[in-house]
Amino acid sequence: MHFRTEFSIPPSSWKLGLQSRVVSMGSCFAEVLGKRLQAHKIEGMYQPFGTLFSPLALYRILQYALAKEPVDDRLFLERDGRWLHYDTHSSITAASQQELGVRMQRELDQLAEALRRANLLVLTLGSAWAYRLLEPPRYVANCHKQPARIFDRDLLSVKTICKEFGTVYALLKAVNPGLRVLLTVSPVRHAKDGMMDNSVSKSILRAACHYLVSxxxxVMYFPAYELLLDDLRDYRFYASDLVHPSEMAEVYIFEKFQQTYFDASLQQFTKDWEKITKALNHRPFQENSAVHLQFLTKLLTDLERMPVNVSPERAEVSERIQRITQALGH
Incomplete structure (x- = not known):
């Protein structure tokens, strides 16, 4: 008897390696994936402009960065003494419009450079529902708690999502011909839209991904959405809000990602690094002891053998060794 509908993900002939670089942008799952890739020492840029649910919002940021388009000055606004921009998440703020403009331009320059060097761009699509500011008439990434009367709510079509992607794709390939694009649909349900509207939205996003991969x-597709809704089809795999995946579900989905896109050397490094991480998080009963000093000395040696940049971890362990050595009077 089976209690889950497990399914196989088609093997990918293209793989990430130890020296690969990734850029991850989009909905909440892009942040989850980015944090886990970062924790596994895969260099890249993750969620530089915060959570972006709409495909058009993602495309706009990429166009700003790649086409060197100036940030739209008409989309700055002040709220509660802080300045925001309609093309970014509300976490991107500054004390003045000028300061925010400088910050955004700096991030855009860094994003452009990251895309030139990246092997993979992950775009996580969150919602096909989009909000259009009435004046000026522009789709926005975030309404920033402004009155509903100044926006129209539109449902993007598969055709629009695919057509606008083509423009961005041309810009990406112009600066980095070898770049791969991985599309995912966020498994996080937009409960505020209502379950019926959420279903319509996700179906449009999934259909758009299908045509873009074709x-x-x-351009590739990773089934994060299907893994949560079909494979892990149970509320025990959700967080307490019953909308976001639980940590257990995130780990499971990331393991599937590893199996699909990590090459043999990166998979082996991942296993080795998980052991290192456990050792780094180990807290002994007696901090200032010869036994713990020996443990840390071995850990430092293991870190020095790692084939990636572990400077922060080495510095932390070296400091702990020095502190214990002084305490023991060595």
Whole structure:
């Protein structure tokens, strides 16, 4: 008897390696994936402009960065003494419009450089529902708690999502011909839209991904959405809000990602690094002891053998060794 509908993800001939670089942008799952990739020492840029649910919001940021388009000055606004921009998440703020403009431009320059060097761009699509500011008439990434009367709520079509992607794709390939794009649909349900509208939204996003993968040879799809809703089809795999995946579900989905896209050397490094991470988090009963000093000395040696940049971890362990050595009077 089976209690879950497990399914196989088609193997990918393209893999991430130890030296690969990733850029991850989009909905909440892009942040989850980015944090786990970062924790596994995969270099890259993750969620530089905060959570962006709409495909059009993602495309706009990429166009700003790649086409060197100036940030739209008409989309700055002040709220509660802080300045925001309609093209970014509300976590991107500054004390003045000028300061925010400088911050955004700096992040855009860094994003452009990260895309030139990246092997993989992950775009997580969150919602096909989009909000259009009435004046000026522009789709926005975030309404920033402004009155509903100044926006129209639109449902993007599969055609629009695919057509606008084509423009961004051309810009990406112009600066980095070898870049691969991985699309995912966020498994997080937008309960505020209502369950019926959420279902319509996700179906549009999934259909758009299907056509984009069919039309572009170097565009791929990872089934994060299907893994949560079909494989892990149980509320025990959700957080307490019953909308976001639980940590257990996040780990499971990331393991599937590893199995699909990590090459053999990266998979082996991941196993080794997990042991290192456990050792780094180990807290002994007696901090200032010869036994713990020996443990840390071995850990430092193991870190020095790692084939990636572990400078912060080495510095932390070295400091702990020095502190215990002084306490023991060595």
């Amino acid at each position: 039309d572009y040879a170097d």
